[in-house]
Amino acid sequence: MKTTYIEQNSKSILHKIDNPRLPFNWGANPYRGCLHSCIYCYARYTHRYLDLDPESDFETTIIIKKNAAQILRKELSNPKWIKELVNLGSICDPYQPIERKYQITREMLKEFSRYKVPFTIATKSNLISRDIDIIAEMSKDTYVDVVISISSINDQIRKQIEPRATSTQGRLKLAEELSSFGINVGILLMPIIPFLNDSDEDLEELFSEISKVKPKYVIPGIMYLTSSPKKRFLEFIEMVYPKLLSNFKDYYKGRSPPKSYKESLYKKLMKLRQKYNLHEYKSSYTNTSSNNQSKLDSWF
Numbered sequence: 001m002k003t004t005y006i007e008q009n010s011k012s013i014l015h016k017i018d019n020p021r022l023p024f025n026w027g028a029n030p031y032r033g034c035l036h037s038c039i040y041c042y043a044r045y046t047h048r049y050l051d052l053d054p055e056s057d058f059e060t061t062i063i064i065k066k067n068a069a070q071i072l073r074k075e076l077s078n079p080k081w082i083k084e085l086v087n088l089g090s091i092c093d094p095y096q097p098i099e100r101k102y103q104i105t106r107e108m109l110k111e112f113s114r115y116k117v118p119f120t121i122a123t124k125s126n127l128i129s130r131d132i133d134i135i136a137e138m139s140k141d142t143y144v145d146v147v148i149s150i151s152s153i154n155d156q157i158r159k160q161i162e163p164r165a166t167s168t169q170g171r172l173k174l175a176e177e178l179s180s181f182g183i184n185v186g187i188l189l190m191p192i193i194p195f196l197n198d199s200d201e202d203l204e205e206l207f208s209e210i211s212k213v214k215p216k217y218v219i220p221g222i223m224y225l226t227s228s229p230k231k232r233f234l235e236f237i238e239m240v241y242p243k244l245l246s247n248f249k250d251y252y253k254g255r256s257p258p259k260s261y262k263e264s265l266y267k268k269l270m271k272l273r274q275k276y277n278l279h280e281y282k283s284s285y286t287n288t289s290s291n292n293q294s295k296l297d298s299w300f
């Protein structure tokens, strides 16, 4: 699969996020599109705004915001900026492979550090360990939250659904490494996909492994499928797990599985979280002008 990278200059970087379930009101993205190519990726729709195909172009045409750090500096130095919590990488993984070359995420972190702006960052890549120096230093006096996203304990399934991201074991090690530097680390345990990674045995093992790296919190979440990933996801199931196709078509008539399935999964996950003494997300960040909830027990 050939990937085209397009360098662009952006006029603005910080953008408002209006989702009462999320603990942040602002997002910033170094890239558009993502080489990690997760089969369920909800962010695919954003390629539509570039007149690109969300299903086929999201991982093959990647926009590099070359001047992102300079623009961010301008925005953060504006006296009107009120230092709210910013999520770095809301529609891409800021540590996808091209970051190794361009280092735009690293330069953006330097700007957050310069202005002591609290931030959250979510990734499926161990490239983030390159920036431990900045993140650990910032963690001493500013709110910083690193979220490692993990979907399956079975690396065979992980390779199928997140083909270019770091392995599950690699991400667990990464969480441990970041914590050892005093960085606040949480785990997003998602997406849990019916029939694929939701067996009792797999979930038990996953919780057990996660508990060993002692994250500050775990947020489990079910797979939601909006229209652009749904088509692609069903094509993948048809090709790799053809016997499951009718089950998925039945479960995903809408965006999520039936209520009865979700309720029983939720109960199971809450029990596991209790058994392994893992906590729900509780933000200690309070300097926000909105009433976003600072507690999140799951993404259902």
Ligand code: SF4
Residues within 6 Å of the ligand: 034, 035, 036, 037, 038, 040, 041, 042, 043, 091, 092, 093, 124, 165
């Ligand atoms: S890492 Fe995140 S943004 Fe990238 S493809 Fe996967 S789900 Fe989408």
